[in-house]
Amino acid sequence: MGHLHKSFDRRDFLRATAGTTVALAAASVTGAAATSATAAPSTAANRGLTIPKDRIGIQLYSIRDKVAxxxxxxxxxxLSRIGYREVEFAGYTQNTDILGRQITVPEIRRLLDDNGLTAVGSHVAIGNLRTNLKAELDAAQILGMPHVGTANAPSNLNTVAGYRAAADEFNTWGAAATARGLKLYQHNHAGEFAFAxxxxxxxxxxVFLKNTDPRHVYLELDIYWAYVGQYRYPGxxxxxxxxxxxxRYPLFHMKDGDANPSNVNGFDxxxxxxxxxxxxxxxxxxxxxxxxxxxxxxDTAPNTQPNPPGSLGAAERSYAALHGLLS
Structure with a gap:
């Protein structure tokens, strides 16, 4: 394990998460209006804290095995029992044996409402933005989410021209999203911080930041991958x-990394x-x-042992630690 500056004391982390359990329950349908991103509470703003502790979200890719x-x-x-309030999607499918067919997007929305959860965003393939943009925006509106984005790199061409062309594409998609009351975003990995x-x-x-229109294109900073980018491509x-x-940064991915010089990324x-x-x-x-x-x-949560609770155990412990940090 690494021994750089810690986010907070590990003993506090262990105390906060000791004895947590995971209990699964079925859902029933009620109804609640989805909300969009708003300013942090004034008490948090007065401390300079702009990440509200009462709106902690989860990217469902972290627990993809449980969703499936x-x-x-x-x-x-x-997730609602644990305390999560915002959900970011990584697909809209589950095991077809559960319903005898695939679930629909309106059915997912009803389950969100029932559990007091809000859809905050969704990662979709960049190819879907290119060829199926209307359907992706339709799904976002049904789910009541204010943001829709992609975790794909803007371009497979790591050149200035390649990223300028990608910015033009994102500007077009972003304008279409804006017209529907949505915000289009791009989620980084480390490669975006490389040099052309x-x-x-x-x-x-x-290049991407300079050439995308701030009225229509937003960013989701994955903090872990940004620090990996800093490690691999300093400056x-x-x-x-x-x-x-x-x-321009309505969303953060708050993922932790343990320093490991033997990992090419610098962190596990x-x-x-x-x-x-x-x-x-x-x-x-x-x-x-x-x-x-x-x-x-x-990303690695489905490998968590023991399983059960597996990735849901990681979700609960991480929520407690994240809530503690933001408190």
Missing amino acids: ALGFAAVFAE TDKPSVRLYD FDPAAYVRNQPY IVEFGAGDLPYERFIRDIGPRAAHIGIWEQ
Whole structure:
């Protein structure tokens, strides 16, 4: 395990999560209006904290094994019990044995409402934005989510021209989303912070940021991958991007990493609070403007043992640690 600056004391983390259990329950249908991103409560804003603790989200990719096997009804009930309030989708399917057919997007919306959850966004394939944009925006509106985005890199061409062309595409898609009352976003990995192959002094992320229209194209900063980008392609501060254009970053992926020099990325993905990423410093350094919804993600969570609870256990412990940080 690494021994860099800790997000917070590990003993506090263990105390906060000791004795947690996971109980699955079925869902019933009520109805609640979805909400859009709003400013952080004034008490948090006065402290400069712009990630509200009462709107912690989860990227469902983290518990993809449970969604597939148990279905949205059982998973949403459990997430609501844990305390999550925002859900970011990574697909709209579950095991067809649960209903004898595939679930529909309107049925997913009813389950969200029933469990007091709000759809905050969705990762869709960039190819779907290119060829099936209307259907993706339709699904976003049915689910009541204010954002729809992709976790794919803007371009497979790591050149200035490739990223400029990608920015043009995103501007077109973003304008279509804006017309529907939605915000289009792109989620980074480490590769976006690399330098252009045809101009090694230019960072690809900077090309994308400069050439996308801030009225129509937003960013979801994956904080873990931004620090991996800093490790692999030094010369930038992840917090500075948010500080300089805070309203372009409505969503954060709050994923933790444990320092590991033998990993080419410099960090191993771990449960939130068990790693070395400087989250307290990051939150301080992004500044007091704008509000950002914090979404927990852990790519490796389905490997969590013992299973059960598996990835849902990781979700519960990470929620407790994240809530503690934001409190």
